[in-house]
Amino acid sequence: MDAIDLKILALLQTDATLSIAQIGERVGLSQTPCWKRIQRLEADGVIDRRVAVLDPVKLGLGLTVFVSVETSDHSREWLERFATAVAAMPEVLEFYRMAGDVDYMLRVVVADMQAYDAFYKRLIASLPLKNVTSRFAMEKVKSTTALPLPASPPGPTLRVVAGGE
């Protein structure tokens, strides 16, 4: 996983319609080795999948809600049941177990308030939740699927050490 791999990944996570020839050109490689690198990155699971990103507004899905959940049951079994229930709810795009005061955090995308209310009722009916807080997005300022990859080669690994040697 060198600097060239990172360049390839940076290109592909921005635009996966690029041909191998184009990618090779931009990273300074010919088709064959470029293709081999991409194959390897896919086999290694670094490239997880290739998807089409759709415009939620054009599909009538204009409401994004961040939902904070607190529970009184912190067992593994409870989480598994909760995870199963949430996995079956397609309006939940992201779902994390959190540190701190909030136990779980969800990012939910729905058409409108009415649709959110329907979702909310299903959510709280799925399992007993101690507290659920919904925060509504008014405006999407930025949204990307691209991870922050080191632009230039990470350098000679400048390492900051806590204690001393």
Add this chain to the structure above:
Amino acid sequence: MDAIDLKILALLQTDATLSIAQIGERVGLSQTPCWKRIQRLEADGVIDRRVAVLDPVKLGLGLTVFVSVETSDHSREWLERFATAVAAMPEVLEFYRMAGDVDYMLRVVVADMQAYDAFYKRLIASLPLKNVTSRFAMEKVKSTTALPLPASPPGPTLRVVAGGE
């Protein structure tokens, strides 16, 4: 935008490596009309882009943080300056203006706490912020880029009317 278009979108937002022939087969269409529909969906911007989704953990980006921001300046100009500053920070994957007590919400992806601290310092140095709350994810339970599209045809538009006619 009929049921077939929705089927095509549902397929493509799950797996954009499918060939037009495969998609056509699954939606009951031959290549040409299927291809034309996809072209139209792209031209209309319903399909925004095609990207490779990378595995953050395999790239050493294991820490997701939800950041709530409060400001004392609620002017358009302030937001524009904030938006510009945040747009230049690649670790911010999502950035929304919110309704309610929290003014802005960010989803941030970084390597570790040290990287988050560096990001945090840059964030608060970019503009005066009244309050910044960081919530750290311990475990990713679910994460998808796929929007909740109506699975079956939305039906004969069952409309719920508030008043009565």
Add this chain to the structure above:
DNA sequence: CTTGAAAAGAGCGGCCA
């Protein structure tokens, strides 16, 4: 890693129903 090339497959567009 590079060039070159060939076979298989997919995208693309014209034309007809």
Add this chain to the structure above:
DNA sequence: TGGCCGCTCTTTTCAAG
């Protein structure tokens, strides 16, 4: 609209340096 049939480009694989 959708379907059939080519033309072209890309992807994928191989050989040799």
